[in-house]
Amino acid sequence: MAKPIGVFDSGVGGLTVLKALREKLPGRDFIYFSDTARVPYGRKPREMVRGFAYEIAAFLLQQEVAAIVVACNTASACALPGLAGDTPVPVWGVIDPGVEAARRVTLSGRVGVIGTKGTIEAGVYQDKLRALGLDVWAQACPMFVHLVEEGLAESDEAEVLARHYLENHPDIDTLILGCTHYPVIQPVIRRVMGEGVRLVSSAEVTAEAVAAVLPPDGSGGGSVIHYVTGGVPAYRHTAAVIGGVEGPVIPLDVSRLGDAG
């Protein structure tokens, strides 16, 4: 039986990536690590988030994963490519697949990217897109994650904030949803952006990138084990906004996580 794939995020957003991965790799086993004791990462210092990512990768390696998916834009921006170089199994972030997909689908060469404050201020998307010769509009949407986690993805608040963040966008034909929570709020983003702009979900395109490299596995049972650093019932409750949790949820003491490496 093939080793499981480790997927991690600061919270529940990465469950959109897990869902896409399971659809593209049926039979594969997964470990999903949710760092809910320290969520959100988006406004924490870069070095702090980098340290979290290394701790979690060390834990996942102890669980003998075959590969690691950093299903969190902030952690991808802060810890990659260093983490991939320091890890003995393949490591994917969610940024490069989104950038590649945007390059493929844009016709005008003018693309946008939205994400948390941390992701946008890090400038990683912008640098990578510009290095490909694309024109880039970048907009931080720090309240979108909270709309999703409050269960307000379809609400007056979502409309008001989406218009505030997006209404004055320049002429682009492609928009990268640079945060794993955003597929949940995609209907409002779609309404405000209009039908002429293609939306690139980093959850979808990351799962495609992983599935293109990792072999399918007919022997596994397609199981998922969740590890969480915060409370278990609270995790289950918040995860309901992304579609819920399947499989056991095991609590970890975050203050001892650093010992894992």
Add this chain to the structure above:
Amino acid sequence: MAKPIGVFDSGVGGLTVLKALREKLPGRDFIYFSDTARVPYGRKPREMVRGFAYEIAAFLLQQEVAAIVVACNTASACALPGLAGDTPVPVWGVIDPGVEAARRVTLSGRVGVIGTKGTIEAGVYQDKLRALGLDVWAQACPMFVHLVEEGLAESDEAEVLARHYLENHPDIDTLILGCTHYPVIQPVIRRVMGEGVRLVSSAEVTAEAVAAVLPPDGSGGGSVIHYVTGGVPAYRHTAAVIGGVEGPVIPLDVSRLGDAG
């Protein structure tokens, strides 16, 4: 030396109550418990939050506190008055002091209350205010906590959301800030509500209620010990939006907290 006062909240919001308490009770020692592994409480089921409050009160009693302040509106609404009846030391919530203050300051008898979705839907403020013969307008403002914790208390997003929630308020002369985070976002609330409406901060009035009953203590050093269920650096970082943390911060394993009772 007098025993410390235990103060608890789901996160950092209760630090506004702690700050007010320390100003009114100089020399008193405090224990501040922040349940950051399970924050936010506002949208979790009532029975779940009630269970959290009992677990935390049991832990504080083990630390031999002289009194407990539930510095969280959601926990006050879900766990009181039951928790006070079941606890051998005095227990204050933040709701009754706010209700009492509103009754004192209103001239027209028409008051408003804002809070999280959980607090407003529980209806505790409304019931208590109406029992005093007051007319009540209640408005859930679920995104305000996130504005504060994102460091966006003075931002375009805060203006947009405050107008959305508050602009169409009826004719009231008093507004209870029914969430311990809201003192931080008070300037925007003040601007949207206008000068004619008095704002009642539950942090301030709760501290006044406690100070009116507990004796001053000349022997203590005015120390604070913080216990957190989530990560320590992450707590310090988020607490910075309320003014920061003074004193040691000790991590606790939330999955073992239930054993404390």
